[in-house]
Amino acid sequence: xxxxxxxxxxxxxxxxxxxxxxxxxxxxxxxxxxxxxxxxxxxxxxxxxxxxxxxxxxxxxxxxxxxxxxxxxxxxxxxxxxxxxxxxxxxxxxxxxxxxxxxxxxxxxxxxxxxxxxxxxxxxxxxxxxxxxxxxxxxxxxxxxxxxxxxxxxxxxxxxxxxxxxxxxxxxxxxxxxxxxxxxxxxxxxxxxxxxxxxxxxxxxx
Amino acid sequence: xxxxxxxxxxxxxxxxxxxxxxxxxxxxxxxxxxxxxxxxxxxxxxxxxxxxxxxxxxxxxxxxxxxxxxxxxxxxxxxxxxxxxxxxxxxxxxxxxxxxxxxxxxxxxxxxxxxxxxxxxxxxxxxxxxxxxxxxxxxxxxxxxxxxxxxxxxxxxxxxxxxxxxxxxxxxxxxxxxxxxxxxxxxxxxxxxxxxxxxxxxxxxxxxxxxxxxxxxxxxxxxxxxxxxxxxxxxxxxxxxxxxxxxxxxxxxxxxxxxxxxxxxxxxxxxxxxxxxxxxxxxxxxxxxxxxxxxxxxxxxxxxxxxxxxxxxxxxxxxxxxxxxxxxxxxxxxxxxxxxxxxxxxxxxxxxxxxxxxxxxxxxxxxxxxxxxxxxxxxxxxxxxxxxxxxxxxxxxxxxxxxxxxxxxxxxxxxxxxxxxx
Numbered sequence: 329x330x331x332x333x334x335x336x337x338x339x340x341x342x343x344x345x346x347x348x349x350x351x352x353x354x355x356x357x358x359x360x361x362x363x364x365x366x367x368x369x370x371x372x373x374x375x376x377x378x379x380x381x382x383x384x385x386x387x388x389x390x391x392x393x394x395x396x397x398x399x400x401x402x403x404x405x406x407x408x409x410x411x412x413x414x415x416x417x418x419x420x421x422x423x424x425x426x427x428x429x430x431x432x433x434x435x436x437x438x439x440x441x442x443x444x445x446x447x448x449x450x451x452x453x454x455x456x457x458x459x460x461x462x463x464x465x466x467x468x469x470x471x472x473x474x475x476x477x478x479x480x481x482x483x484x485x486x487x488x489x490x491x492x493x494x495x496x497x498x499x500x501x502x503x504x505x506x507x508x509x510x511x512x513x514x515x516x517x518x519x520x521x522x523x524x525x526x527x528x529x530x531x532x533x534x
Numbered sequence: 535x536x537x538x539x540x541x542x543x544x545x546x547x548x549x550x551x552x553x554x555x556x557x558x559x560x561x562x563x564x565x566x567x568x569x570x571x572x573x574x575x576x577x578x579x580x581x582x583x584x585x586x587x588x589x590x591x592x593x594x595x596x597x598x599x600x601x602x603x604x605x606x607x608x609x610x611x612x613x614x615x616x617x618x619x620x621x622x623x624x625x626x627x628x629x630x631x632x633x634x635x636x637x638x639x640x641x642x643x644x645x646x647x648x649x650x651x652x653x654x655x656x657x658x659x660x661x662x663x664x665x666x667x668x669x670x671x672x673x674x675x676x677x678x679x680x681x682x683x684x685x686x687x688x689x690x691x692x693x694x695x696x697x698x699x700x701x702x703x704x705x706x707x708x709x710x711x712x713x714x715x716x717x718x719x720x721x722x723x724x725x726x727x728x729x730x731x732x733x734x735x736x737x738x739x740x741x742x743x744x745x746x747x748x749x750x751x752x753x754x755x756x757x758x759x760x761x762x763x764x765x766x767x768x769x770x771x772x773x774x775x776x777x778x779x780x781x782x783x784x785x786x787x788x789x790x791x792x793x794x795x796x797x798x799x800x801x802x803x804x805x806x807x808x809x810x811x812x813x814x815x816x817x818x819x820x821x822x823x824x825x826x827x828x829x830x831x832x833x834x835x836x837x838x839x840x841x842x843x844x845x846x847x848x849x850x851x852x853x854x855x856x857x858x859x860x861x862x863x864x865x866x867x868x869x870x871x872x873x874x875x876x877x878x879x880x881x882x883x884x885x886x887x888x889x890x891x892x893x894x895x896x897x898x899x900x901x902x903x904x905x906x907x908x909x910x911x912x913x914x915x916x917x918x919x920x921x922x923x924x925x926x927x928x929x930x931x932x933x934x935x936x937x938x939x940x941x942x943x944x945x946x947x948x949x950x951x952x953x954x955x956x
Contacts, residue, residue: 411680529633530633531632532633534635534636
């Protein structure tokens, strides 16, 4: 009886193990709503970007000076300096803020990123191949009245070394954004968003 | 009916077969790594990068070495963006490896360390960020260099004893803070460096200058004591600063050491052995208006040895446990012939883990040269076994840009007598 189990039971166990391995190896995909909040670990992710943009656009468009103006002042967006210890593309933040403010109709934006291409296109138009009446006129670009700039900072605090099964880490992010009047040099608006998250990772795995 | 005892041999033979398999795998050091290192030191950098083209070219256990070696080879080939990509993979892998694999550790307890994933010495982990900082600066991405500087600081804080003598990396961290306008951070790091160096003169000018900007006037006087009288006076900053990263010689390799106890107990461990024994300070010649040349050097051999020593207790405890586990297994085998074979296999299997990042230089020096005027021509002369003179491309100083970075390396068998930097 025992021998029979050995002979018949072993293939069954092997088949179950093989099945489990196959199931674990198959690739799966699923879509998420970009507005959902999803975190795999404590580090910065798209959910944080959304939270930051939502809060800052709300503040910028509903507070002075933009809220008090009906003439859609011209704004230029400078980079948000990354002062964290992670490689974070802060362009995503500034691009989203610009787009959302444009949607509110509270301001217009100078296209700083495409300046070189604008120059190139104007040079082409004045190179002789474009009819004079369809050329974009030179020296008609609009100067910005305000400048947006900011800094993303982080502080990481790790649990001290001790006997434990999980490693804990506290992650803090702060993004400060400023709107500066280019004529006076005064900061006319500033706000910040803070995110604090704890992560616990098992020390031992298979 | 099939009888399983006919398919699977008795326990002793199973142990023997397992030992044979492990011995086979342990002996399989990733051949492409050896080939790439040989090509690199032979001056065939393109061939070396082709040998290490895909991570699948090496065993999963050596994946970290793949990224580290590839990163350094590409760096010295002047392909900085590709080097950055490889080293960022190394950095990500190191973070993933923080989790201890129970299966791997259990397996290595009765076999050999070679079956475990290579995790890098503490100093090697730091040097991943060092090369990333250099790469980002050379690729004109100072903000990303600062990100790496902060990650390097985490390693300095986590392993202070093992990394204390890496002055080059500390100077580079301070430089990354400075170039990004974070002068508070720069001052703190230059100060830590000055405290660790026997003679803080190479960074005293920076400390005096930044202390002045921060309003620490007492500190200005302290740091000026280390400067030559001619360097003290009304401050007239030069237009720009040339920063050279000079790698010299070949970094140390790990070699096996053994202690044998009768009848068949073998303790084995690895130690670092230097391949370049003498340090010759690089000589920089500049044919235009320049200030004093200042250098901060790290002896990588010394730092790597400190790192290995830091792990020594842990290595010895594991070695002892493994020897005990193997002895227990051998004693439980009834058949004397099988027991003898298993003992031989265990003995042979006890090979120390001599994996190491072997394309590193023996010495890394950060050279700073303040310059005035618009154009400069530089040459770096390195003495020693693999030395030579490297001419740098002419430097054109652009208004509003203060720092210019270059990387130079010797250590190749075929270093030409008069070569141009990539």
